[in-house]
Amino acid sequence: MRITFLGATGTVTGSRYMLEGGRGRLLIDCGLFQGLKNLRLRNWAPFPVPVEKLDAVLLTHAHLDHTGYLPRLLREGFKGPxxxxxxxxxxxxxxxxxxxxxxxxxxxxxxxxGYSKHKKPQPLYTVKDVERCYRRFSPLEWNRQTKIPGGFQAELHRAGHILGASTATISSGKQRITFSGDLGRMNDPLLPNPDPPPASDYLVVESTYGNRVHPPVDPMAQLQKHILAVHLRGGKLIIPAFAVGRAQFILHCLNELRKSKRIPDMPVFVDSPMASKVSELYARYSNEHCLDKQSCERVFAGAHFVDDREESERLMIRPGPCIILSASGMATGGRVLGHIQSCAGDPRNMILFTGFQAAGTRGADLVAGNKSIKMHGEYVEIKCEVAQMENASAHADAPAMIDWLRKLSAKPKRVFVTHGEPEAADALRRRIVDELGFDAMVPEFGQKIDLE
Ligand SMILES: [Zn+2]
Structure with a gap:
């Protein structure tokens, strides 16, 4: 087998790895490059190998930095499952x-x-392109080796992280390689623990938190503290949350806090059409997370889901106390902007961020204490409190990655460290070498390596 690193090198986005076996080619993940402009431009470059030569694509989980290039791949001529x-x-x-x-x-x-350099700016893909993808979808079962085109065998194990997230073990001939995908955390209140990695000759592991340790704070206790403070002053708590994963995690925490009477009764609104749809999926797939059907229903019944825009606008002028969850999680767009705009001027209110805030986003500016933020073309003065939950990440930290690798029953030939900023990837590589004694390297963009 041979592997080519087509993304997630030197960055956390654009996960794409091509495997070439004796009989064909398989693409593992098909992610979008996001964030800095020179990375985003890669989405527009021709795909580095002729797409009609790819036999299949396998996706570890649904996040766009692992899947968001798929419609473009089809547009470029990919014909496989x-x-x-x-x-x-x-x-x-x-x-x-x-x-x-x-x-x-x-x-x-x-x-x-007219703010684009192009005469006729085009989207990378359209909703029509997306709809063409669906008939290619072919679900795989957990823990079952399955033959896939190109002469490969694939086996998926649980990765935690988000609903349906997997690690993928691919075999071709006598070689086995495991992709960690994005690895979740142990003892997550909502998601299953990541399965241990199966014996593999090679591994490709993520390093989002490769140089960090999650602080030992309880997210539930943090959430309780902020809710009590806002309730006491009769304010509104605006929670910008990623519609997939984070929003459901917060709703679960709210339900637990309410059940144990650690917070007073106050109305909870979810103002994100995508978060509503995703929550429905959580209810449908109750065997895929830690809540049974009844608890799942209870969690989502505890909130009022806002769907139409008029209701959303009424909610913006509604007085507190209340809790409003809305997307996007880094306040880069979406309905949460309207809520931030309408609550920013009142010191009784609070904006509570729940996850990593990437450089250059409004979320990062707000968390850094910026008192004037541009939204919808005008500057908004921030008089309300801004806070951030410190320990609500959906990724394993460096010690957890090492613990996961330690569960391998035999020493692999080599570990490739990807999906991290350069410092994070190199820090994890060093730990793998020093603490586990495995051979490890950080591959470069476009690098091809023969797996002997
Ligand atoms: Zn992810």
């Missing part, structure tokens, strides 16, 4: 159209206001 777990493929039917819609809107605005 797309494998993943059933919940992953169902999540994509919610997330990919949303991604396409945003791209179409952006192209429309760029055309209208």
């Amino acid at each position: 797309v494998f993943g777990t059933a919940p992953t493929l169902d999540l994509l039917k919610i997330m990919l159209p949303d991604s396409a819609k945003l791209m179409e809107e952006e192209a429309y605005h760029a055309r209208k206001h």
Whole structure:
């Protein structure tokens, strides 16, 4: 087998790895590059290998940095099947159209206001391109070796992280390689623990938190503290949350806090159409997470899901106390902007961020204490409190990655460290070498390596 690193090198986005076996080619993950402009431009470059020579695509989980390039791959001429777990493929039917819609809107605005260098700005793909993907979807079962085109065998194990997330072990001939995908955390209140890695000759592991240790704080206790403070002053608590995973995690925490009477009764609203649809999927796939059907129903029944825009606008002028969850999680867009705008001027209110805030986003500016934020073309003065939950990440930290690798029954020939900023990837590589005695390397963009 031979592996080519087509993304997630020197960055956390654009996960794409090509495996070449004796009889064909398989693409593991098909992610979008996000964040800095020089990375985003890679989405527009021709795919580095002729796409018609790919026999199949296998997706570890639904996040767009692992899947968001798929509609473009089809547009470029990919003709094969797309494998993943059933919940992953169902999540994509919610997330990919949303991604396409945003791209179409952006192209429309760029055309209208002429701020693009291109004469006719085009979206990377459209909702129509997305719909063409669905008939290629082919769900795989957990823990079962399955033959896939190109002469490969694939086996998926649980990765935690988000609903349906998997690690993928691929064999061809006598070689076995395991991709960690994005690895979740042990003892997550909502998601199953990651399964130990199966014996493998090679591994490709993520390093998002490769140089960090999660602080030992209880997210539930943090949430309780902020809710009590806001309730006492009769304010509104605005929680920007990623629609997939984070929103459901917060709803679960709220339900637990309410059940144990650690917080007073106050209305909870979810103002994100995508979060509503994803929550429905959680209820449908109750065997894929830690809540049974009844608890799942209770968790989601505890909140009022806002669907239409008018109701959302009424909610913006509703007085506190209340809790409003809305997307996007880094306040880069979405309905949460309207809520931040309308609550920012009142010191009784609070904006509580729940996850990692990437550089250059409004979320990062707010968390850094910026008192004037540009939204919808005007500056908004921030008088309300801004806070961030410190320990709500959906990724394993460095010690947890080492513990996971330690569970291998035999020493692998080599570990490839990807999906991290350069410092994080190198820090994890060093720990793997020093603490586990495995051979490890950080591959470069486009690098091809023979797996002997
Ligand atoms: Zn992910």
